[in-house]
Amino acid sequence: MINLKEYEVWFVTGSQHLYGPETLKQVAGHSQEIAAFFDKSEKIPVKIIFRPVMKTPEEITGLCIDANAARSCIGLITWCHTFSPSKMWINGLKILNKPVLHLHTQYNRDLPWNEIDMDFMNLNQSAHGDREHGFIMTRMRINRKVVVGHWQDKEVQERIGIWTRAAVAWDDIQNAKIARFGDNMREVAVTEGDKVEAQIRFGLSVNGYGVGDLVKIVNEVSEDEIDKLVKQYLEIFEVAAEGRPGGTYHLNVRYQARIEAGMRKFLEEGGFKGFTTTFEDLHGLEQLPGLASQRLMDSGYGFGAEGDWKHSALVRALKVMGAGLKGGCSFMEDYTYHLNPAGMKVLGAHMLEICPTIGDGKAKLEVHPLGIGGKDDPARLVFNVPAGPAINASLVDMGNRFRMIVNSVDCVAPDADLPKLPVARALWVPQPDLKIGAAAWIYAGGAHHTAFSQALTSEYIEDFCEMAGIEYIHIGRQTNLKDFKKELKWNEMYYLLAKGL
């Protein structure tokens, strides 16, 4: 569903005619070499395309028009090997609507101490050329990522790779469609939001569909299609005896397969990238979509429970950013606490809908009653999440803007088995610790729902927020509440003023 190699980032070098054809030829050669190196780098998952060196305002404006129009182009990496006067860039940058990464590098890594002369100095000028380039983007209030270091440096490639993944997610969310089956859970505030503003800001469209339209497709799924899915379940998962053919709950498993096939058809036919459900509106469905939602998330769809379209879109965005990386991404909820002073932690889960991409191995397929919604006992996958670093990201609507809150967390193994807990679950310790992390989250208004990932770090989300031009709040090892509360207050002021800047 997500092929990162379909996307291009254009590698653009700024210069001017002042240097003469010989130097410009060298600049072009070096740029080509760097672009080809990034294109082959394992750390950078998209295509990196060399573009001819920019020497005039007309060329720069033309480049930006082309970049805007090229569907496969998801952003520009800019660099000034030599000095490129920035007034030449104004008209182009004014219309550019693709993300920018300003790479501050130098072709030559080390100073050639014994050979250095003025020719070397005139060619390797990014130390001042990129400062001119930085000024104009700051002067024009253009969000971008600045990466500093030698181009062969592993960390430089990693940071470019992170930005390209965020840029693919940014491209993916433009024109993305989220289908809502049922409305918001009654009276819940944080899952609400301005869908018109979301479309203006992210390109994302969110629309509701009668659950009856879904039920019709679900009911039309053939027994053959269900047989095929059940066969897959038996191969992939550890299916409990009651759920196997002939078992007391086998029909419940078959019914989730029916929902999965029907919902997949609905989403494919409508070109959707994510969906929401709500247990308050399941009219005509015999079970809450549990296993079905888990399987669709596994295929790359965004999901939000209780009508939560913002987190459905966010789960999808994180899945795009993390495509092909180790560790998965899931819809998540801070569910319950372990408040023992010897090691406080959060148990994250949901009623059913946690994506198996974050599981630690073979998932168990089980059927249990659900104490909410008044429907049949739904089939679901049950598993643990491996220990290791992760993030929880939450998108909330502050009324005048969207705010993204990210908490870096450390997943830990359960202290003991959880034999009676019939849902997939993750255990984590929020950074810097549970008391500060949870307090900061609550001050920031972060939701109980999140997009959870072990494939990504906060840097991916930060890059994504820069592209979207939305507020980004990070809770990590350095967070202290005194400064954090100030940051929230300052941001209130900034976002009031920023519209006029």
Ligand code: MN
């Ligand atoms: Mn929930």
